[in-house]
Amino acid sequence: AQSVAQPEDQVNVAEGNPLTVKCTYSVSGNPYLFWYVQYPNRGLQFLLKYITGDNLVKGSYGFEAEFNKSQTSFHLKKPSALVSDSALYFCAVRAPYSGAGSYQLTFGKGTKLSVIP
Amino acid sequence: EPEVTQTPSHQVTQMGQEVILRCVPISNHLYFYWYRQILGQKVEFLVSFYNNEISEKSEIFDDQFSVERPDGSNFTLKIRSTKLEDSAMYFCASSDPRGVDTQYFGPGTRLTVL
Numbered sequence: 001a002q003s004v005a006q007p008e009d010q011v012n013v014a015e016g017n018p019l020t021v022k023c024t025y026s027v028s029g030n031p032y033l034f035w036y037v038q039y040p041n042r043g044l045q046f047l048l049k050y051i052t053g054d055n056l057v058k059g060s061y062g063f064e065a066e067f068n069k070s071q072t073s074f075h076l077k078k079p080s081a082l083v084s085d086s087a088l089y090f091c092a093v094r095a096p097y098s099g100a101g102s103y104q105l106t107f108g109k110g111t112k113l114s115v116i117p
Numbered sequence: 118e119p120e121v122t123q124t125p126s127h128q129v130t131q132m133g134q135e136v137i138l139r140c141v142p143i144s145n146h147l148y149f150y151w152y153r154q155i156l157g158q159k160v161e162f163l164v165s166f167y168n169n170e171i172s173e174k175s176e177i178f179d180d181q182f183s184v185e186r187p188d189g190s191n192f193t194l195k196i197r198s199t200k201l202e203d204s205a206m207y208f209c210a211s212s213d214p215r216g217v218d219t220q221y222f223g224p225g226t227r228l229t230v231l
Contacts, residue, residue, distance in 0.1 A: 042158070042201040043121075043208060051218055060125050067213035090160060094218070103148065103212070104173055105220060 002027040006108035014035045014116050016017050021076040021111045023091030032094040033074040033107065035065055039087045047089075050074060061085070079116045088112050119143045121223035123209050129198055129229045138194045138226045140209030149192045150210040150220060153177070157193045160208065166192065194207065 001027045012098040013019045024030055032051055036044040048059025065076045068112045081100060089112075122141045130136050142149050151163040164174040166184050183195045184187040192211075196203055206227050 027139075034219070036222070040171075042209075043123075044222040046219060046221060049219055092160075103165055103218075104150070104175070106162070107154075107160040109159045 002031075002093050002095055002108055003020075003110035004091050006089075006091055006111045008111050009109075010026050010112045012114045012116060015083055016080050019081045019085070019113065019115070020076050021091075021113060022073045023076065023108060024072050025074060025091070025093040026072065027093050027095050027106075029096045031074075032063075032096060033067060034094070035059065035063070035074075035076050035094040036090045036092060036107075037087045038090065038110070044090065046090065047076070081113075083115045083117050084115055086115045098113045121209055121211055122221040123207075123226050125226060126224065127227045127229070129231065132201055132230055133198050136196050136199055136228065138196075138207050138209075138228070140192045141190050141192075142192055142209065142211030143213070144190070145219060146211035146213045146221075147214045148172075148214070148220075149184075149186070150212075151194045152208045152210065152222075153205040154225075155202075155205045161228050163194075163207075187200055187219055196212065196228075199228075204228055204230045 005024045034049045035047040048057050050057050050067045058064045063078050088110045090110045091108045124139045148167040152160050155159045162175050164173045181197045185193050205211045206225045208222045208225045212220045
């Protein structure tokens with residue numbers, strides 16, 4: 001069974017400082033990894049994904065994430081936080097394509113990011 | 118930019134009533150999904166749908182739930198007899214065969230069962 005852990009319920013960071021939101025995963029085979037962001041009363045917005053290739057992936061709004069296979073981690077990062085980045089961030093994992101149509105995403109419980117002006 | 122839409126945004130119903138939640142996936146997408154998020158909890162997978170049939174479902178998706186693609190644009194989730202514990206935010210998502218790895222989510226329908 002696949003699983004995702006987001007060890008921090010909340011991350012506080014000052015505006016302009018770098019931010020990191022942590023995620024570790026467990027899945028059979030090579031993982032498909034995703035980050036989504038949820039603003040209040042809104043749906044889940046796709047930020048970025050890792051499927052294969054370069055371990056550092058870049059996504060929307062200046063976010064990036066680093067895939068580390070040995071540590072089974074996929075931490076979300078941004079060099080300089082903005083107040084508008086304050087939201088709920090979800091990490092998700094999916095098993096690799098198997099032809100069996102199993103594409104369900106397994107989500108972590110989410111991390112609330114607060115960027116302080 | 119194309120997006121997934123869902124209606125209604127909020128549905129209030131009495132326990133035991135049937136509800137239908139509606140979704141319009143992105144137009145060229147062929148894979149469709151429903152997820153739910155009980156307040157304060159994780160987003161959980163319910164069901165995936167491809168080629169007019171369920172391709173995968175979770176243990177949450179019991180006989181009270183059904184999905185349908187009644188026409189070329191809508192994708193619906195029906196809960197036959199709602200329970201209090203069905204109160205949650207329900208998200209529809211879609212993906213296309215080429216980008217089958219990325220699921221795009223709608224804004225959600227908040228279901229409140231009284």
